[in-house]
Structure formats: C-alpha cells, structure tokens
Amino acid sequence: MPEYLTPGVYVEETSFRSRSIEGVPTSTLGITGLTAYGPVPYQLKSPEVIMVPRPPLVTSYTEFERAFGGLSPVGDGTDNHNYVALAARAYFENGGRRLYVQRVFDFVNDANNDIDVAANFAALPLAAPPAATPTWWARWPGRAGNAISIRSRFRRSKNVIVQRGGINVITGLAPGAAVEVIAAAPADDVLPAAGNIRIVMANAAGELGFDNTGAFAAVGAVTAAFHITLDIDVRFGPDRVDTYSGLELGSQHPRSITTVLRAADPVDEFSLVWLDRSLPAGAPAGTPPPTDAEVLAAVLQTAGFRFLTGGNEGNPLTPGLLKGEPSSPDDPKKAAKGLGALAEVDDIAIVAMPDTVRFDDLTIQKVAVDHLIGHCESLRYRIAVVDPPKDSSITGVRTFRSQFDSNYAAIYYPWIQTVDPTAKLDPGSPTSLLDVPPSGYAAGIYARTDVRRGVHKAPANEVVLGISKFKENITYDRQSVLNPEGVNALRFFPGRSNRIWGARTMTSDPEWKYVNVRRLFIYLEHSIEKSTQWAVFEPNNERLWGNIRQGIEDFLLVTWRTGALMGTKPEQAFFVRCDRTTMTQNDLDNGRLICLIGVAPTYPAEFVIFRIGQWTADSPQS
Structure with missing residues (x-):
C-alpha cells in the first residue's frame, strides 16, 4: 500500500485490464553439424584465446555464407558434402526467415584443454x-x-x-x-x-x-x-x-x-x-x-x-559430437556445444540435424537421431525434422522409422535432387545433380506455412521450391504403405509440381499423430508459460485466478478466430478453469496455483471423401 503522510493531491497509475499473452515465434530453425568455417567454442593456451560464441542468428543464406563459409566441402571422409549449408539454403528458399546454426568441430590433438594450434x-x-x-x-x-x-x-x-x-x-x-x-x-x-x-x-x-x-x-x-x-x-x-x-x-x-x-x-x-x-x-x-x-x-x-596454411578438418564426426554438452555452471570458459548450445536459444521451435545421414552404419545414425529427438522431448517446445538414410528404399525407410516413437519428431522421404550449386557449368555436358536430405526443405515449408496461414495449418500440400525432382517416385500405392507408419511422402503431381504430401509425427499415439496438432500445442504452451511469469509470488487468491483466467481466455479467443480451434462458438473451442474446483487447500498451503485449460484443435482433412450415387429425378431427395 502507498503511504499518504502529507496532505496533498496524489496521482497514481493503475491498470483495469488483464495481462495479455503474446504468441511466441514458431518458425525459427536450429541446426547443428559440420560447416566449412565459422564460430565454434574452443580454448587455446598458446596463443591464449578463449572463444565462447553463441549460435549465430542468420536471416538469409547470404548471411549464412558470410558466417559459415557457404557450400565448401567439409570433413575428410568419403562423403564431404556440406549438408548443413545445403539445408540452410533449402530453408531460406522455401520461406524460412530465422536460422540459428551451431557448428561442431572435433579438434586434432586436443588433450586437457590444450589444443594443438598448428594441427587445426x-x-x-x-x-x-x-x-x-x-x-x-x-x-x-x-x-x-x-x-x-x-x-x-x-x-x-x-x-x-x-x-x-x-x-x-x-x-x-x-x-x-x-x-x-x-x-x-x-x-x-x-x-x-x-x-x-x-x-x-x-x-x-x-x-x-x-x-x-x-x-x-x-x-x-x-x-x-x-x-x-x-x-x-x-x-x-x-x-x-x-x-x-x-x-x-x-x-x-x-x-x-x-x-x-x-x-x-x-x-x-x-x-x-x-x-x-x-x-x-x-x-x-x-x-x-x-x-x-x-x-x-x-x-x-x-x-x-x-x-594462410595449415588448417584441417579435425577428427571424424560422431553422434556424441552432434549431441554436444551444456555449458558449465562452474566454469564460464566452458561453452555449450552441439545440441547443448541450441538448447540455450529460447526462440528455436524447429530443429534439424542433416549430418545424421553421414553415418553409413544405420545403428550409429539411429543413435544420432535419438539425440535429436531426445533434445526436443526434453525441451518440450520444439519439434525435430528427421532425415532418412541416404539411398534407402521404401522397405529401408520403414525399417528405420520403426525404431522411433515420438510425437516431437517427423520424418520425410525420399531425398531430393537439385542442381549442384558447386558444379561448374559446362554447356556441353549434362546438368550435374546433387542428392540432398529433405529436412531443410521441410523446415522451410513449416516456416512458410506458419507465416501465411498459422501454426495450426498442416505443413503439407505445399510446393517444394528450388529442386529438380525427388530421388524416388512415390506413387499412391507406395504412400499407402508409408503414411500409416508415419513416414511423410514427398510426391510429384503432374500439373501441380512437387509437394509435401504428409503431415504425421513419428508416434504410435493417435492423439498426437499430426504435426500441426503437436506444433499448435507447443505454441500454446510456450506462449502461456512465457507470458504468465508475472504471476509467480503474487497473492494466491480469487483476484489472481480471475486475472489468469481472463488473460488465457483472451489469448485462446484470438487463436480460435484464426481457425486453429474447433467449434462455432468459443465455448465449444476451449475452456479455462482456475478456481476452488482446481485447487485444494493443500495446494494453496504449498503455494500451488493450478489452472486447467482444454482446447479443441483442428485436425487436417487428410482424407477428403465425396460419396456420390445415382438417383431418379422424381424420387424424394434423401
């Protein structure tokens, strides 16, 4: 309470409205993997250098090239394609706008934080x-x-x-x-x-x-x-x-x-x-x-x-390098690495790791994908876009997909062929094509759909831009095998171009089988969490409960009007309860405020069915 000790006129500001909830961004992509150049954490003793960079934000492929060296080959193995750069290029071509990249690099002769400078x-x-x-x-x-x-x-x-x-x-x-x-x-x-x-x-x-x-x-x-x-x-x-x-x-x-x-x-x-x-x-x-x-x-x-001379590519890539580690709370010089660095960026809502396809051993590739999915599940507010193994058949991708069960991940098949941007043009030779994993294209379409329609719209039946063709021809019959198992097909339709033709997650839970439903709830949960932090340590009484109810109802009302929720009336689309029916006295005594929120999401019209039959002109219509 303010104190009034001296006679006079006091003008005070107050608020008569509920706290509003602002929607979080949903189209920001995070990628970790090998790049040609660019920021990576390291410590040197001679010369003494300590680099603790955060994953840079790039908003165009031109910025990516400046930060990470473009499409130059990476690694010293048999496959030195720059999949991270190719994914970034595909992401921006298909509508992406914000991208965080965390480079990984395994230093040669790195022992006890003493990196061999000349070898790296x-x-x-x-x-x-x-x-x-x-x-x-x-x-x-x-x-x-x-x-x-x-x-x-x-x-x-x-x-x-x-x-x-x-x-x-x-x-x-x-x-x-x-x-x-x-x-x-x-x-x-x-x-x-x-x-x-x-x-x-x-x-x-x-x-x-x-x-x-x-x-x-x-x-x-x-x-x-x-x-x-x-x-x-x-x-x-x-x-x-x-x-x-x-x-x-x-x-x-x-x-x-x-x-x-x-x-x-x-x-x-x-x-x-x-x-x-x-x-x-x-x-x-x-x-x-x-x-x-x-x-x-x-x-x-x-x-x-x-x-300059003497630079090399470091040790071979491993799943553990992609997973990385969080930063140390006890050592400010020890920076987060790999997926651990992306975990520190709150804006990221989509995560891809195209370098998982470098591992020829599918067991090792599964471990890398497990790290990616585990990252999204532990953070809750992001979804993983998974790439299938390269040169995999329909049977192969089904076998690979069967090893995962998560509603925080989606897989797309097949790979994509595009004109090789690194090849020199020769009018006398055929066009050089390059096989590219689909995660960058899918993530770009996620972003494009979010901007044009909203996160509730399934990122499917959308044209894939910047490609020559899909590596495999997925027909109606072939997709009838893939779709029920949660493998999203990329298909070519004559006259309608190349399109994503699936929107399912990699889960056995029917409640979360659609990508847009999972991402809608990520959006709602994250938005509510971020915008209700003001309520912590407020007096836990009816006034606080009413303010929270009003703020969440206003937010869900706007969401319903965008078409994200079912129902012809708001009462059919959602409910918010925060009162004595949701909390016991024990909850209040222990400082707990419990609010129940129910929403009715819209599901994609995956199967559009028209039933048509004959009827005679003089028969009553039924």
Missing part, C-alpha cells in the same frame, strides 16, 4: 619461427582457413606537426596513432622505415607526444611527422573480400589493428582472421615481444595477397 588452425607467420614477429591466424579451425589470403597496404597522410606559440605540437590524432618522423614525405610507394615510426602518446595534462618505451617524450624539435595507417584486405574464396581501412598500430587506439582484428569479440562479428602479437612457441626466454614499429614492418610484407 591456418596461419600466416610474418617471419620464420621463433622470430618475435606477429602472425595472422584464422579465427576458426578448418581446412577452409587455407582459402583465406591477406594483403596489407599503408597510407601516409599529411604532416601532423604544427606550431602553436612557437612550440611544435601534434594535431588531429588520438593516442595510439602511428607517425613516421622524417624531414620530408617520400614517394607514396616507399615503405615506412621501422626506425622512423613513433606511437603518439598523451601525458597527464593531455598533451600529445611520443611513446618512448612507455615514457612520455615531448615533440621537441620534430617538425615533420606523417600519419601512417593500414588497410587490410582479407579474401576468402573467389567472391568475398573484407576490407578494414584506417587501422592504427597502438593498442590504446580504438581503431588499433589488434582491436579491430582480434580473436574474441572483434568489431566485425564474422571477421575471418586475427593478428597475434604474442611471442611464438619456441621463442628464447627473455625475448621481448615485437614493437609497434616491428609489427608495422612485418605486416607490410604482405603487399600482395598471401595465403
């Missing part, structure tokens, strides 16, 4: 080890780092020394800027001499001078100093070039090269490289680190593009 990361030492000169490192492990090349350029500006009151002062620069102290500016193509480089420093009074091994040195008799900045071009493959202009040398400058291009949390989230100024392994004891002038001289050696 591409690098470009700017002098032969163990010389104390800087090294360009790929920010992320993998063979794709060998496709990165770097070029350095410098700019020499006008003289920054002016006279004020007969005293030479530096103007227009911030501490950390590098200048070349020389009588007159040389030709533009003459490299700065390391012995002439000074770093601008400020004293306690704010006056600018030069850094003399940590001590302030006044400008004195220096009459000419030319500002030197660096432009770094980082090229990745034939199409991408990132340019970082106007970089400074001093570490205290906000545009320092070691700040803009650093390993952890750089200015550019998806930058490809970082500059390491620490001493290389094997440097003699007592060797001082390279000075700023030595760094400048070393960096400017890369006048033309030079490639």
Whole structure:
C-alpha cells in the first residue's frame, strides 16, 4: 500500500485490464553439424584465446555464407558434402526467415584443454619461427582457413606537426596513432622505415607526444611527422573480400589493428582472421615481444595477397559430437556445444540435424537421431525434422522409422535432387545433380506455412521450391504403405509440381499423430508459460485466478478466430478453469496455483471423401 503522510493531491497509475499473452515465434530453425568455417567454442593456451560464441542468428543464406563459409566441402571422409549449408539454403528458399546454426568441430590433438594450434588452425607467420614477429591466424579451425589470403597496404597522410606559440605540437590524432618522423614525405610507394615510426602518446595534462618505451617524450624539435595507417584486405574464396581501412598500430587506439582484428569479440562479428602479437612457441626466454614499429614492418610484407596454411578438418564426426554438452555452471570458459548450445536459444521451435545421414552404419545414425529427438522431448517446445538414410528404399525407410516413437519428431522421404550449386557449368555436358536430405526443405515449408496461414495449418500440400525432382517416385500405392507408419511422402503431381504430401509425427499415439496438432500445442504452451511469469509470488487468491483466467481466455479467443480451434462458438473451442474446483487447500498451503485449460484443435482433412450415387429425378431427395 502507498503511504499518504502529507496532505496533498496524489496521482497514481493503475491498470483495469488483464495481462495479455503474446504468441511466441514458431518458425525459427536450429541446426547443428559440420560447416566449412565459422564460430565454434574452443580454448587455446598458446596463443591464449578463449572463444565462447553463441549460435549465430542468420536471416538469409547470404548471411549464412558470410558466417559459415557457404557450400565448401567439409570433413575428410568419403562423403564431404556440406549438408548443413545445403539445408540452410533449402530453408531460406522455401520461406524460412530465422536460422540459428551451431557448428561442431572435433579438434586434432586436443588433450586437457590444450589444443594443438598448428594441427587445426591456418596461419600466416610474418617471419620464420621463433622470430618475435606477429602472425595472422584464422579465427576458426578448418581446412577452409587455407582459402583465406591477406594483403596489407599503408597510407601516409599529411604532416601532423604544427606550431602553436612557437612550440611544435601534434594535431588531429588520438593516442595510439602511428607517425613516421622524417624531414620530408617520400614517394607514396616507399615503405615506412621501422626506425622512423613513433606511437603518439598523451601525458597527464593531455598533451600529445611520443611513446618512448612507455615514457612520455615531448615533440621537441620534430617538425615533420606523417600519419601512417593500414588497410587490410582479407579474401576468402573467389567472391568475398573484407576490407578494414584506417587501422592504427597502438593498442590504446580504438581503431588499433589488434582491436579491430582480434580473436574474441572483434568489431566485425564474422571477421575471418586475427593478428597475434604474442611471442611464438619456441621463442628464447627473455625475448621481448615485437614493437609497434616491428609489427608495422612485418605486416607490410604482405603487399600482395598471401595465403594462410595449415588448417584441417579435425577428427571424424560422431553422434556424441552432434549431441554436444551444456555449458558449465562452474566454469564460464566452458561453452555449450552441439545440441547443448541450441538448447540455450529460447526462440528455436524447429530443429534439424542433416549430418545424421553421414553415418553409413544405420545403428550409429539411429543413435544420432535419438539425440535429436531426445533434445526436443526434453525441451518440450520444439519439434525435430528427421532425415532418412541416404539411398534407402521404401522397405529401408520403414525399417528405420520403426525404431522411433515420438510425437516431437517427423520424418520425410525420399531425398531430393537439385542442381549442384558447386558444379561448374559446362554447356556441353549434362546438368550435374546433387542428392540432398529433405529436412531443410521441410523446415522451410513449416516456416512458410506458419507465416501465411498459422501454426495450426498442416505443413503439407505445399510446393517444394528450388529442386529438380525427388530421388524416388512415390506413387499412391507406395504412400499407402508409408503414411500409416508415419513416414511423410514427398510426391510429384503432374500439373501441380512437387509437394509435401504428409503431415504425421513419428508416434504410435493417435492423439498426437499430426504435426500441426503437436506444433499448435507447443505454441500454446510456450506462449502461456512465457507470458504468465508475472504471476509467480503474487497473492494466491480469487483476484489472481480471475486475472489468469481472463488473460488465457483472451489469448485462446484470438487463436480460435484464426481457425486453429474447433467449434462455432468459443465455448465449444476451449475452456479455462482456475478456481476452488482446481485447487485444494493443500495446494494453496504449498503455494500451488493450478489452472486447467482444454482446447479443441483442428485436425487436417487428410482424407477428403465425396460419396456420390445415382438417383431418379422424381424420387424424394434423401
């Protein structure tokens, strides 16, 4: 209660409406697996780097390419197709808008959190080890780092020394800027001499001078100093070039090269490289680190593009690597990995793991799919899209499907053939086709259906975009075998294109056999849970119960009006009870508020039946 101690007029705000419930997003996809490049958690001791990235959100395939290297081959096995990139491409082509990707990578020679850097990361030492000169490192492990090349350029500006009151002062620069102290500016193509480089420093009074091994040195008799900045071009493959202009040398400058291009949390989230100024392994004891002038001289050696070398693909993929692990509550440096990292992203409502098809042994593939389904079941508010084994027959996919029973997963068959986006076009040869697992396409259609119609609409009878054909021809008779067993068929209909022609989960429970029903309840449950957190620790009485009833009824009324629930009247579509009939005194004494909610979902018209027969014109119509 407010206190009124002094006579006066008090104006107070209050609310006369119930708390509203906002629907959660349902079309966000999460994928974990191998990618060509990109963020992955790791810790290094030499050079010391700790990377704890969260799964990045990408909203287009262009962003995915920038973050994860596109369709470049992954792995060193017989199957090096980039299934995660192909799934992301299919997802966005078919209507997807938001995608979280968690890369997995099993480091070579990783023992006791001491990763063998040279065996995993591409690098470009700017002098032969163990010389104390800087090294360009790929920010992320993998063979794709060998496709990165770097070029350095410098700019020499006008003289920054002016006279004020007969005293030479530096103007227009911030501490950390590098200048070349020389009588007159040389030709533009003459490299700065390391012995002439000074770093601008400020004293306690704010006056600018030069850094003399940590001590302030006044400008004195220096009459000419030319500002030197660096432009770094980082090229990745034939199409991408990132340019970082106007970089400074001093570490205290906000545009320092070691700040803009650093390993952890750089200015550019998806930058490809970082500059390491620490001493290389094997440097003699007592060797001082390279000075700023030595760094400048070393960096400017890369006048033309030079490639990083030494990156590789790590150890082979395993189901345990895909499953990953949660982050450690006791060690903030230990990041979540694999599915464990996706578990920390609340927005995800659909999960796919196309790399399960890499395992030729179906027993191992089953273990990987079990991890995916278990992830969705434990978190409750997401559904798994499962891929069948590659080159599986109808009998094979039925056998594979029979090993699972979950209403939080759906499987689609067959695989899809699309024009190989990595093949070079040759007018004299046939089009190169690539076999792709269907999960990315199905997830995109989930998202498209949610946006156009709503989560209650079955994601079926929808055209699959961006494909050439389905790998197998599923006919009416073949689907009559697959559909009752919960295998959703992908079929071609002449004149109606290629379509998803099934909307069943992988369950034996008839109450949850439809994908849209499962996803509708995920949507309702998650929305109610998130939007009623305000009720915790409120006084547990009739006023609170009424507010909760009103909020949930308003939310379900809007849901019913979209066509998601049955009934011609709201009373037929849902009920909400939160009163003395749902709670005992024991419940109240133990702080429990119990609300019962019943909804009547709409089921898809899976079998549309028209009964037609003959009748005579003069017979009564029945």
